[in-house]
Amino acid sequence: MTSVYISLGSNLCGPESQLSKAVAALEQLQQTRIERISSIYRSAAVGPGAQPDYLNIVLLLATNLSPIALLDATQQIELDQGRVRNIRWGARTLDIDLLLYGDLLIDSLRLTVPHPRMKQRNFVLYPLREISDTNLVLPDGSDLDTLLLQCSELDLIRTEHPPLINEYSPSG
Secondary structure: OEEEEEEEEEOOOOHHHHHHHHHHHHHOOOOEEEEEEOOOEEEOOOOOOOOOOEEEEEEEEEEOOOHHHHHHHHHHHHHHOOOOOOOOOOOOOOEEEEEEEOOOOEEOOOOEEOOOOHHHOHHHHHHHHHHOOOOOEOOOOOEHHHHHHOOOOOOEEEOOOOHHHHOOOOOO
C-alpha cells in the first residue's frame, strides 16, 4: 500500500460536520484505510470576497488505488457533499486535495503532486507535521521542517477533534 497525505477543508454548511462526513466516506473507500488524522485547524479563507473561516485537517491514508482513481473518489465525495466549482478559491462545502502520493512526482492535466501550493499554506503544513512521524521530505527534496520555518503560524488556530475524528488522532 502507498502512503498518501490528503487535506480536507470546509467553510460552508457546518464545516465540522462536512469534515466528519468526508472522513466517514473516506473510510468506505475500497483498498484504502485511514492511518492518521490531524487536529482541526481554523484559518482565514484564501480567496475572493468575504468568506467564513475554514476548518482544515490532513489525513494519512494507506491505499492501493492509483493516484487518478483516488482523485476520482475524492472528487465524488466532494460532489456528494454539495461541492460546486464555479468560483476559484471561493467558499465551499468541501475541498479535498491530494498533497503527497508516496514519493511520486505527478504533473498531468488533472493532477499535480506534490500539491503545487502546499508549501505556502500554513493550514496544510502544520497539520501535516502533526501527523508525520519524522521530518518528512517531499519528493522534490524539500523538507517539512524547513518549509515550516518559512511559513507563519499567524491566524492559524488548532482546535479539538470532533468525536468521529478522534479515533485516528496521532496520539489515539
